[in-house]
């Protein structure tokens with residue numbers, strides 16, 4: 001029998017078979033984390049009452065096998081995600097009723113067991129008796145909540161399924177393998193039934209809206225996983241005051257967003273909107289021989305905000321033989337600049353004065369709110385185009401309308417506005433020199449799938465007490 005003997009606060013406890021643990025943390029869900037004190041082990045346990053919810057991935061493997069085991073787990077997870085291989089499970093019969101869910105995969109498990117065996121023989125150290133082990137499941141399977149311990153999937157709140165603001169139908173089968181999904185409508189209709197069960201909120205395109213009322217209504221909420229890079233729709237301080245974590249998906253979005261940036265740049269340079277109208281109009285009898293637009297090759301692109309997405313935009317612009325300037329809080333490393341052929345402008349004003357295309361790629365923060373206003377637009381060339389793929393709030397929209405109406409700048413291409421969508425009578429929707437798209441930076445099948453998978457991983461990581469891939473903190 002695996003028996004825990006708890007002594008005074010902070011003192012190690014003893015397992016009957018000889019392993020000693022120290023309580024290192026009381027978790028928000030009431031479970032406690034314990035660290036193994038056996039020198040070569042480094043294993044961790046999480047206890048909910050008498051139930052062992054998780055141990056660390058290497059399953060008490062000594063350090064020698066830890067990396068090997070972890071590498072195998074990572075590789076197997078990758079293959080499972082790609083559909084190349086189904087995650088396997090190891091189930092060991094439990095004789096004593098204690099359930100141990102160990103995050104192990106077959107090769108990792110075998111490697112770690114061999115290593116344990118070797119070390120045990122060398123050190124003549126007591127071995128965790130397999131009979132004290134309950135159920136060992138693959139790390140790909142959701143574990144760690146009291147609900148799961150009862151064999152159920154974690155309950156996750158979503159806005160809805162399908163249009164207009166629900167999650168994509170094609171994502172539902174994957175999500176349902178990992179979670180039990182509850183829609184906002186279901187929560188509203190049956191609040192008492194769901195409120196204590198919901199452990200995570202899956203925020204897609206800013207929905208569900210996370211406000212104080214929702215947070216107060218979900219006492220067991222642990223994590224809000226948000227799609228995309230921007231988190232300006234989330235009140236981070238408020239959320240963290242409820243002890244809830246936030247994650248986003250910054251790595252997944254860069255390519256698709258940078259592709260859209262170039263799409264808008266090319267479309268506005270070549271006045272694609274008007275060209276398509278001419279091509280399809282029932283009034284068109286012949287094409288105009290003197291219809292012309294602007295050339296991208298050799299033009300100057302000024303990128304404001306040189307993070308991951310900004311760098312990807314520069315990469316693409318380089319292939320179009322553009323001259324690239326950038327402004328950023330911090331100058332990038334010389335090798336980054338060289339790789340994309342970009343020149344740093346310490347002053348944003350210098351960039352605005354020299355650029356034919358000004359591209360906004362910053363996050364919306366109090367510092368970047370209305371970063372581009374009347375003064376900045378006045379600094380731009382009258383032949384220049386403003387492209388915004390960040391957030392509508394980064395531009396003073398009234399000043400932009402005026403600048404476009406009065407020829408202060410030539411054109412604008414906006415994937416983002418405020419509000420979204422704009423009121424149908426808004427002047428920006430009526431201007432020939434403006435392209436507006438419906439916030440579609442990340443809207444490709446591939447990127448959405450990657451975001452969905454990453455959000456799933458993040459939710460499981462939080463619920464399982466693992467390292468969280470993309471945790472967002474308020475500072």
Ligand SMILES: O=C(O)C(=O)CO
Pocket residue numbers: 227228229230231253257389439440441442
């Ligand atoms: O990643 C984001 O936050 C986006 O809005 C991309 O368009």
